[in-house]
Amino acid sequence: MPQVANFNYAEGVTSATFPASAPTGLQALFQKLPVERIAAGQSLFFEGDAAGHLFEVVEGSLRIFKIISDGRRVITGFLHDGDIIGVSLKSHYLYSAEAVTDIKVRRISRRTFETEVDKSPGLRPEVFAHLCDEMAAAQDQMVLLSRKNAEERVCSFLLKELLRDIDRRQSDNIIELPMTRLDIADYLGLTIETVSRTMTKLANKGVVAPAGRHSVRIVKRSALVLLAGNDDEYVDNTVEFASYARRSHH
Amino acid sequence: MPQVANFNYAEGVTSATFPASAPTGLQALFQKLPVERIAAGQSLFFEGDAAGHLFEVVEGSLRIFKIISDGRRVITGFLHDGDIIGVSLKSHYLYSAEAVTDIKVRRISRRTFETEVDKSPGLRPEVFAHLCDEMAAAQDQMVLLSRKNAEERVCSFLLKELLRDIDRRQSDNIIELPMTRLDIADYLGLTIETVSRTMTKLANKGVVAPAGRHSVRIVKRSALVLLAGNDDEYVDNTVEFASYARRSHH
DNA sequence: CGTGGTTTTGAGCACTCTCAAATCGTGTGG
DNA sequence: CCACACGATTTGAGAGTGCTCAAAACCACG
Structure with missing residues (x-):
């Protein structure tokens, strides 16, 4: 839905x-x-x-x-x-x-x-x-703050920023994060340490790659979508990107 | 029901x-x-x-x-x-x-x-x-879900219901909670067990008193206000209602 | 009185937080 | 240009709040 x-x-x-x-x-x-x-x-x-x-x-x-x-x-x-x-x-x-x-x-x-x-x-x-x-x-x-864990929160955030760039036709898969970790933490209802650890974990998984202090390269967008745990749909691993594409094209 | x-x-x-x-x-x-x-x-x-x-x-x-x-x-x-x-x-x-x-x-x-x-x-x-x-x-x-602990969440919720009754001039300090604990939990971003334990704790503190399964009597409104941790202002115990009136004021 | 669902209570655990230290970056002044 | 300094970030270790799983108590309903 x-x-x-x-x-x-x-x-x-x-x-x-x-x-x-x-x-x-x-x-x-x-x-x-x-x-x-x-x-x-x-x-x-x-x-x-x-x-x-x-x-x-x-x-x-x-x-x-x-x-x-x-x-x-x-x-x-x-x-x-x-x-x-x-x-x-x-x-x-x-x-x-x-x-x-x-x-x-x-x-x-x-x-x-x-x-x-x-x-x-x-x-x-x-x-x-x-x-x-x-x-x-x-x-x-509210959904994010109420029921998502740290990883889902960070992934949701990254995804949101990424989609924003895509809408603006600047999608080179590098997203700018001008705010500090503390800002991100206060936005996601976490601490800076948890945000930092989660980013590190995502990098280790190969989902993102560090690209300077204030930007991140998204390596596996599909993984990000899955980890964001956004919704209900049974998302087949091969299809979830289509699902997002649909969103941003309409 | x-x-x-x-x-x-x-x-x-x-x-x-x-x-x-x-x-x-x-x-x-x-x-x-x-x-x-x-x-x-x-x-x-x-x-x-x-x-x-x-x-x-x-x-x-x-x-x-x-x-x-x-x-x-x-x-x-x-x-x-x-x-x-x-x-x-x-x-x-x-x-x-x-x-x-x-x-x-x-x-x-x-x-x-x-x-x-x-x-x-x-x-x-x-x-x-x-x-x-x-x-x-x-x-x-969002503030509640992002930064409040269980007690603050429950108190905020009770207070909100209480003020609603006051607005409707039905303030006998007994609030009806027609929803289940699970509903409350899903509203406050907690589990039913935590909601239940928190209610018990508030009852033990003498802040509220059980009054049947779907209603609660508010015994110490001022304590509730303090525990709700709503804002920055130092709220004098005798003034908290005024403070709330101001806030819900359009 | 049973029955089923809801709520409460209990025990143990996990995720995230806290506190602390090390590292990294960025800007500044020599 | 380099060295330094300060803030921001990362990493580590331990603790705590709230969660999970389980069982008991409670209540409304027949």
């Missing part, structure tokens, strides 16, 4: 997955706005702040996260170029946002955004689709 | 029996539609099905969930009377839905829903707000 749910991925509007190729109508709203530069480590906004703006990531990556008692951090997502931040907000930001790398963003005020969307009814379905995709991504993440 | 079925409300007069907050404009869309009864354990729809309908829960509780490989189940939410299912869907259901108790629901077709929303622009902000609230809930759940 999830193969159907995953058509959403294919449609490419997951918060984490905007095809760079086809800017959406939403992105057009930002087109004329000035680009701002923000240095790695700097914050765009904090959880609980009045949600004044939406942002479009023009270049670079950033993380969105929440902090709970005694400083535990939960990264609820990474955003990359082409992504839009802040659609699913009402009055206040639900999370903080920080630049992972030096980034460039454009910002639009919430008010402007709303009036623009009201003006062009064609945008409304797009806003709606965006919200649904965010929701689908959140649900997938 | 029969505690709900036994109430025997006259058909069609139901709206009077559901207090709580004023019915939203969204709920008004369902007002004239017939009530359907569904027995405990029956499915409303399955993950991956074409998303033909939205549902309003008139009475009873249900669970929404996803299944992954080797049968692991993740319950992503419980829904109770007054709740609406299916707003955040595009073409296909993201999850399956099953009745926990005997339930009554009303259904509206996706198409009708969309045209109605288009007709009454006043509804649009409501749909948007609904989506944002769903998103906020999903994020909270």
Whole structure:
């Protein structure tokens, strides 16, 4: 069944997955706005702040996260170029946002955004689709956090990044991971040590190959798919790639 | 489960029996539609099905969930009377839905829903707000699953149910938990044994008191709040309710 | 009262975490 | 250009929380 749910991925509007190729109508709203530069480590906004703006990531990556008692951090997502931040907000930001790398963003005020969307009814379905995709991504993440072991989490993560690159037609099987191990750990609900050990294990198995500190080469994509344990389908070893191809082509 | 079925409300007069907050404009869309009864354990729809309908829960509780490989189940939410299912869907259901108790629901077709929303622009902000609230809930759940220990998870869950009752002005400090331990476990990312042990521990601490198999009396709400470890703020024991009111506030 | 399902309790184990140290990389200054 | 220094990552050893497997207790139902 999830193969159907995953058509959403294919449609490419997951918060984490905007095809760079086809800017959406939403992105057009930002087109004329000035680009701002923000240095790695700097914050765009904090959880609980009045949600004044939406942002479009023009270049670079950033993380969105929440902090709970005694400083535990939960990264609820990474955003990359082409992504839009802040659609699913009402009055206040639900999370903080920080630049992972030096980034460039454009910002639009919430008010402007709303009036623009009201003006062009064609945008409304797009806003709606965006919200649904965010929701689908959140649900997938809940599944990951709730029931997957360390290996499945890491594989799911790598696979997600890989598919993102494929959507953007940059699939040389090398994925860039600009974030630190700590970021990945806080995203996957693990510790840095466990992430590290799991990566090592995957490398030993020949599933991936180290390619510098911030990138990884995917050697056996099919193994990655299996290990990600994504869904229910009885996946014959020889077919699971087809299953993924189907997703990303639709 | 029969505690709900036994109430025997006259058909069609139901709206009077559901207090709580004023019915939203969204709920008004369902007002004239017939009530359907569904027995405990029956499915409303399955993950991956074409998303033909939205549902309003008139009475009873249900669970929404996803299944992954080797049968692991993740319950992503419980829904109770007054709740609406299916707003955040595009073409296909993201999850399956099953009745926990005997339930009554009303259904509206996706198409009708969309045209109605288009007709009454006043509804649009409501749909948007609904989506944002769903998103906020999903994020909270990610935090729970990612970084909370068993005790914090169970306390968070109890607290959530309690606050729901308070919102509906039924706060006698006894919360109904119509779902099974297995449901709770699959919602909290734990096993039934761990849920059970944690409940026992909370009872031993005097935080809660057993009150039949499907309900619990909250004895020390303030302790529950502390143990839920929800956020960063240092919450004074006397203020925690205010803190929660603020948070669930739209 | 039995019967079947659910929940609780118990004992042992495994996966991941914690704490600690070694190694690697990257940027800096001499 | 090299050496150094600091942070990030990896590796190691041991501990702990929650899981698994098993059995007892509980409860609703006939």
